[in-house]
Amino acid sequence: MESKDYLKDISEIKNLMNKSSRFISLSGLSGVLAGIYALVGAAIAYFLVKNSDRGYLILDGYIFKLCLLILALVAILSIATGIILTxxxxxxxxxxxxxxxSKRLVINFLIPLLSGGLYILIVLCQGKYGQTAALMLIFYGLALVNASKYSIGDIKYLGIIDIILGLIAASCPGYGFWLWVIGFGIMHIVYGTWMHFKYDRN
Structure with missing residues (x-):
């Protein structure tokens, strides 16, 4: 009987330590909505590009600037939704x-993400945007893996998938847009749904 109590005490201490060192209140539903925002934004951008005079993007073009605005709106909506639901x-x-x-989570998430964002801006300023989708997926995936140590460990799997998709996009530049849609859209919805039923409903 004493042995069982001892094991129970150890288990409770372990759980308390885990809760104090990890932020476990991330909302799965926010992941689903982020994926939906990404799909809607991608659909609008695709429509704009396909119906433009050129049918493709140029860095100083009006359509390119609109696509950047759409991307920014998707990011803002996703962050705002995540903060509210979490x-x-x-x-x-x-x-x-x-x-x-949560402070450790945010810091470890932002370091790779901001580094990647700045690198992408540098590449764009050099007139190169063929690898943008790949770089976004890779750095976002690295940010998730890095932050997973201080949150629900399962987010590292989404990060690993995004890194793999980013590497595929880097080797197949013509498919970067569609791989971006899979990584930021479909995988967010799949991951968010899984997390919602695994954690949020309990």
Whole structure:
């Protein structure tokens, strides 16, 4: 009997340590909505490009600037939705939204993401945009893997998938757009749905 109590105490201590070192209130539904935003944005961008006079993008073109605006809106909507739904979930769980665990999560997520974002801007300023989709997938995937140490570990699998898709896009530039759609759109919906039923509904 004492042995069982001892094991139970160890298990409870382990759970408390895990909760204190990891931010576990990420919302699966926010992932689903981020994927939907990405698909809608991609559809609008595809329509704009295909119905333009050239039928393709140029860096100083009006359509290119519109596509950048759409991309920015998708990112803003995804971040805002993630913050709102995660805050709501954290309050429901009685967990602080901004503590040491969430700070570590944000810092470790932003370091690869901002580095990648700056690198992509540098490449674009050099007039090269053929690898943009690949770079976005790779750096976003690295950010997820890096942040997974301080959150739900399962997000690293989404990160690994995005890295693989990014590498495929780098070797097959003509398919970068569609691989971007799979990585940021479809995989977010699949991952978010899985996380919602695994964690949010419990």
């Amino acid at each position: 805050t709501k979930k954290a309050k429901k769980q009685g967990v602080k939204i901004w503590d040491n665990a």
